[in-house]
Structures are given as structure tokens and as C-alpha cells.
Amino acid sequence: MKLLFAGTASGHPVTHRRCTAIVAEQGGNAVLLDAGEGVTSALLDHDQILERLASIWISHTHADHISGLPMLLQGMHLAGRTKPLELCVPPGRERWFRHWLDGMYMFEEKWSFPLMICAHAKSTYALAAESGSRDSVSAAMSSNAGSPAFTIEAQPNPHLRKVEDLAESHHMRADAFSFILHAPGGRVVISSDITGMEDIAAASENAMLLVIDCAHVDVEEIHELAERQPRLRIICTHIPPELEPRLPGLQERSAADFGGRIQYAYDGMEYTIENDI
Numbered sequence: 001m002k003l004l005f006a007g008t009a010s011g012h013p014v015t016h017r018r019c020t021a022i023v024a025e026q027g028g029n030a031v032l033l034d035a036g037e038g039v040t041s042a043l044l045d046h047d048q049i050l051e052r053l054a055s056i057w058i059s060h061t062h063a064d065h066i067s068g069l070p071m072l073l074q075g076m077h078l079a080g081r082t083k084p085l086e087l088c089v090p091p092g093r094e095r096w097f098r099h100w101l102d103g104m105y106m107f108e109e110k111w112s113f114p115l116m117i118c119a120h121a122k123s124t125y126a127l128a129a130e131s132g133s134r135d136s137v138s139a140a141m142s143s144n145a146g147s148p149a150f151t152i153e154a155q156p157n158p159h160l161r162k163v164e165d166l167a168e169s170h171h172m173r174a175d176a177f178s179f180i181l182h183a184p185g186g187r188v189v190i191s192s193d194i195t196g197m198e199d200i201a202a203a204s205e206n207a208m209l210l211v212i213d214c215a216h217v218d219v220e221e222i223h224e225l226a227e228r229q230p231r232l233r234i235i236c237t238h239i240p241p242e243l244e245p246r247l248p249g250l251q252e253r254s255a256a257d258f259g260g261r262i263q264y265a266y267d268g269m270e271y272t273i274e275n276d277i
């Protein structure tokens, strides 16, 4: 599996990083995890990745995670895409996404390709009976050859809990999710935005790779996790401006103390997961 870090900024606009967007690709299937501002130009740099995109998963609806979505869809439409695209959004937000696009005159009727907007949670409940889990969502992606390539699970996290009451007063839910990618050889955890290390502690146990939000977790906690789990590789993203001056030193420390197992993402960084999971 290959990961492409198309956008690695936190919620603070900066000149040298785009907002959050990660592509996971394997077996001809490309899935985009969040679509922050700048994602379209970032992906245009990569050979036909836009055509290979089968699905977009949105972790939560903060601006830095969705602000690039309309231009991405417009670009696909103008390029004459006909292949269907799935947009998986937090539960209860499907109609909002449709209205948002309608407000830009991006009406379904004139679309060059079918855009299926669905909630992660719908799959969850269907799967709940099988897996016994009420809180997780899975959607299997099939490779071009028809064999399963990898499965994405959206796991709720409390990132938006602090605005829950206010959101309710606006008749809105306040759901945020981390992503867990299951592949035949192992598990990749992509925290997206969280409130702290405890949100993804259980999920990252025995995972092969953890991609973690550096804006809401202290780097010392990341070092502690790397010590506790000597096989876990960690990529830090969602880099806040205040961390930038520390990055050279942190990279040196990673090389010296952790055999380079902790990396700090930059825009355009590609990462191939070992053992070809």
C-alpha cells in the first residue's frame, strides 16, 4: 500500500503546506482521506491519480478537512470523468454536502459522473450485526481484479465533543472520525484530528503504521508511544506552525533514538508500507 501526503498542514494557513489530504492506494484503488484546501493542485502533480480515485472519505467537517472538495469535484467534472465516485461523510451530513454543492450550481443532473454521497454510519449498522461493533464502520474496496484490496473503517473520536452542545443548538451533530485501513498484511491507523493520544491508543496497538495529528498531541507522547511499541512506525502530520522550527531536531532524535521510526510528513511525501500490505 502506498500513502501520498497531499496536504500536511494543521488548521492554521501557511505558505508551504496545504490542508489535510492523504491518498491511500493499492491494487489500482485510490482512496482520498479528507480533502483540505489545495488538494486538487496537489493531486494533479501525480500521474492520473484523480482518475484512479474511487472514493473520498471525510473525517469531519472542519474547514481544513473539506475546503478543497468542491474544486476537486469540479476538476473531475471538467476533465470529463465518467467513473462513479463515492463520497463517504459523517452520518447525518449527507444532505448538507448535497446542498453545499447545489449552492455552487454543482447540481447532480449536470454532473459528468455519478457522485454517491453516503454516510459512513450506514455501513456501520449493516456490519454491526456481523462484527458486534456499533461504533465502527467498514466499507470494502475491491481491486480491479475483483479481490479485496483493503478495508476502511471509520472509528468515532471525540475531537468535536467540545462543540457538541453548540452544534445541537444549531440542529447539527458533531461527529469526528479516525480511519483504520485493514489490509491483508496489517493495519494502518490514520488519526485525523483527535483530542489526545488516548483516542487512538487502542487502535494503534499492534498496528504497522500510525499517522498521527501533531496539532493535538504532544511530541513527547509520540516518543513515549514509540518506546512502548518498538515495531510501530509513526508519521506525524497536521503539523502546526509552532512545531516547524523543531522539526530538524525531532528528525535527528528520531534517527538517534528510534531508528528513524518516527517521520514528519511534508506535502508530496510518499510512503510505501513495508511487506506490501
Ligand SMILES: [Zn+2]
Pocket (backbone or CB within 6 Å): 060, 062, 159, 193
Ligand atoms: Zn478538526
